[in-house]
Amino acid sequence: MKAAGSQSKRDFAKQFEGNGSLKVLYDWYEFNNAKEGDYVVVSIYDDRNIKIEFISGTDVNKLNENNISGEKGKIQKIDGIEMDGFRLISLLVRDDDKEHCNIKFFSDELKEKNDEPITSVIIGANGSGKSFILKILAEIFNAVESSNALGQMKYSMYELVYFINEKLIQLQILNRQIFIHENGVLLEKYDKSILPAKALAVSFMLNDKFPFKQLNSIEESIYEYLGVRMTSNASWTSSMNNKMADSFLNLAVNGKIWDFINRLSEFLCIDAKISINCEMSKADFFAEDLNKRLKKYGEKIIGQEDYRADAVKRYTDETYQELSDFIRGIKNNNSFIDNKGKIIFGVSFDVNTSKKEINEIASVYRYFKELSNLKVFKNMTLNLYKKGKRYSFDESSSGEKHILYSFANIFNSINQNSIILIDEPEISLHPNWQIKYISFLKKVFSEYSSCHFIIASHSHYMVSDLNPDSSSLITVNVDEEGKHFLTLDYSTYAWSAENILYNIFGVRTFRNYYFDMDVRELLYTISNNEKEKLDRIRFLYDKLSKYILDEKDPLNQIIDEAKEYIRNAESELPC
Numbered sequence: 246m247k248a249a250g251s252q253s254k255r256d257f258a259k260q261f262e263g264n265g266s267l268k269v270l271y272d273w274y275e276f277n278n279a280k281e282g283d284y285v286v287v288s289i290y291d292d293r294n295i296k297i298e299f300i301s302g303t304d305v306n307k308l309n310e311n312n313i314s315g316e317k318g319k320i321q322k323i324d325g326i327e328m329d330g331f332r333l334i335s336l337l338v339r340d341d342d343k344e345h346c347n348i349k350f351f352s353d354e355l356k357e358k359n360d361e362p363i364t365s366v367i368i369g370a371n372g373s374g375k376s377f378i379l380k381i382l383a384e385i386f387n388a389v390e391s392s393n394a395l396g397q398m399k400y401s402m403y404e405l406v407y408f409i410n411e412k413l414i415q416l417q418i419l420n421r422q423i424f425i426h427e428n429g430v431l432l433e434k435y436d437k438s439i440l441p442a443k444a445l446a447v448s449f450m451l452n453d454k455f456p457f458k459q460l461n462s463i464e465e466s467i468y469e470y471l472g473v474r475m476t477s478n479a480s481w482t483s484s485m486n487n488k489m490a491d492s493f494l495n496l497a498v499n500g501k502i503w504d505f506i507n508r509l510s511e512f513l514c515i516d517a518k519i520s521i522n523c524e525m526s527k528a529d530f531f532a533e534d535l536n537k538r539l540k541k542y543g544e545k546i547i548g549q550e551d552y553r554a555d556a557v558k559r560y561t562d563e564t565y566q567e568l569s570d571f572i573r574g575i576k577n578n579n580s581f582i583d584n585k586g587k588i589i590f591g592v593s594f595d596v597n598t599s600k601k602e603i604n605e606i607a608s609v610y611r612y613f614k615e616l617s618n619l620k621v622f623k624n625m626t627l628n629l630y631k632k633g634k635r636y637s638f639d640e641s642s643s644g645e646k647h648i649l650y651s652f653a654n655i656f657n658s659i660n661q662n663s664i665i666l667i668d669e670p671e672i673s674l675h676p677n678w679q680i681k682y683i684s685f686l687k688k689v690f691s692e693y694s695s696c697h698f699i700i701a702s703h704s705h706y707m708v709s710d711l712n713p714d715s716s717s718l719i720t721v722n723v724d725e726e727g728k729h730f731l732t733l734d735y736s737t738y739a740w741s742a743e744n745i746l747y748n749i750f751g752v753r754t755f756r757n758y759y760f761d762m763d764v765r766e767l768l769y770t771i772s773n774n775e776k777e778k779l780d781r782i783r784f785l786y787d788k789l790s791k792y793i794l795d796e797k798d799p800l801n802q803i804i805d806e807a808k809e810y811i812r813n814a815e816s817e818l819p820c
Contacts, residue, residue, distance in 0.1 A: 331697050333664060362690050377454070382664070385418065414427055442662045444468045448473070449670075497607070512678065513631075516633065518593070522590070525616070525622050525623060527588055530572060626638065646673070667698060683707060763785055763789060
């Protein structure tokens with residue numbers, strides 16, 4: 246370790262006084278009065294003894310004796326690779342002596358530069374830790390900009406390594422303290438240029454494991470939660486409708502909506518037209534004391550500590566007056582439908598709507614959202630069109646909702662140099678859609694080639710659609726010794742479902758061709774006494790014995806015979 250030498254760093258090191266192994270930093274500075282260019286050498290021996298030696302930067306003989314140079318200890322570029330954009334390299338999580346995660350996100354063969362986004366797919370059985378990895382990544386980037394989130398970090402050591410714009414970054418959280426190295430140099434201060442522009446957490450499950458974070462239109466943040474929960478543990482259909490309407494209208498204001506709709510049409514065949522309907526009670530709509538009534542609703546929301554309370558607290562007397570005037574304007578213009586005690590009105594736009602008109606619609610929509618926060622609007626509905634026929638977001642199939650909700654929210658939030666975490670995207674999707682999902686994702690977000698998508702999945706269909714030039718595949722297995730992460734160094738592109746289920750997921754299907762071939766090979770080598778292939782026999786035995794078999798399955802006898810053959814063959818080997 247090399248001394249930085251500044252007084253500020255000596256003070257910085259002092260905070261570790263008494264904190265276990267990190268106390269060496271304090272001792273080093275305190276007792277050696279280290280100056281810039283000095284070193285501490287820590288030698289760890291097999292008997293667990295540790296020797297700590299201070300070496301002055303001016304002691305040339307000692308420096309040469311310990312093979313120390315000015316670059317000693319710095320993080321070097323991995324195999325000389327230089328990459329554009331954001332690329333996650335590895336994640337290590339430890340808690341004292343226990344290792345919870347040690348994962349490499351791409352194989353050495355992955356291209357350094359790509360014309361499409363990078364995808365890493367993590368697969369494994371239930372409870373193996375796929376979602377855990379995404380959760381940890383989300384927590385790290387949330388903690389970087391939130392002292393409250395940093396204080397809640399569970400483990401003692403997190404280490405994340407990634408490239409961003411050809412800079413190699415090592416981000417460590419040690420005992421809830423953040424350390425960041427840029428190309429091997431510890432940064433005393435850092436800005437957002439060495440962090441991903443966005444860390445987006447995407448899920449269509451109510452019980453996802455991502456840290457919940459309420460979207461804040463005022464403060465720009467790196468970490469954004471784009472799941473379906475509207476509070477830490479709940480969601481509502483009306484709130485999802487509001488969020489979808491907000492995303493689509495924001496895309497329209499930014500001039501991205503029709504490009505997005507055209508890309509989605511491959512899956513959903515939707516038209517280039519959108520409408521948003523609102524509904525409120527007739528009593529509120531025709532109330533004479535509307536301004537006073539709206540304020541009373543706002544006070545109730547704040548008093549109940551509703552999840553809308555933070556937004557409503559920002560409402561001023563002028564806000565309530567504007568909302569009252571807006572409702573009266575609808576009434577005076579007669580631009581509403583009186584339907585069985587309910588008042589319905591809304592906005593509509595299509596591919597021919599001008600930019601000026603869309604901006605006017607966005608201005609109107611601001612009132613929609615503010616009235617929705619007051620619960621004056623009971624429903625706000627996003628309507629889509631397919632072959633000219635209107636249907637609401639609620640009327641979409643579960644698979645359509647999933648694609649619309651997740652992709653619209655990503656498209657609305659993504660920036661270059663972002664990391665996008667997607668948990669179990671196969672939920673509610675037909676197998677044909679699962680097969681095409683990753684290539685479709687790369688097409689929808691094709692201009693974001695600087696981004697890295699990390700996907701956790703159970704679906705073997707997802708694995709068959711991985712372009713080896715821009716994708717990586719990580720398997721997670723759990724046994725008595727813990728979790729094992731393996732980044733595959735071969736391509737599964739266009740593999741059959743049977744091949745993937747057996748060789749990647751470790752699932753034996755009935756009459757599986759690949760399973761049968763392994764059994765036949767094992768029987769053949771044993772029956773022909775091919776002892777020169779003992780390593781192969783061991784491999785096949787280990788592979789086949791991992792499958793859970795019925796006690797009457799004849800394969801049990803084959804495995805037992807293989808075990809006995811291996812034992813006898815090994816006993817004949819020379820000592």
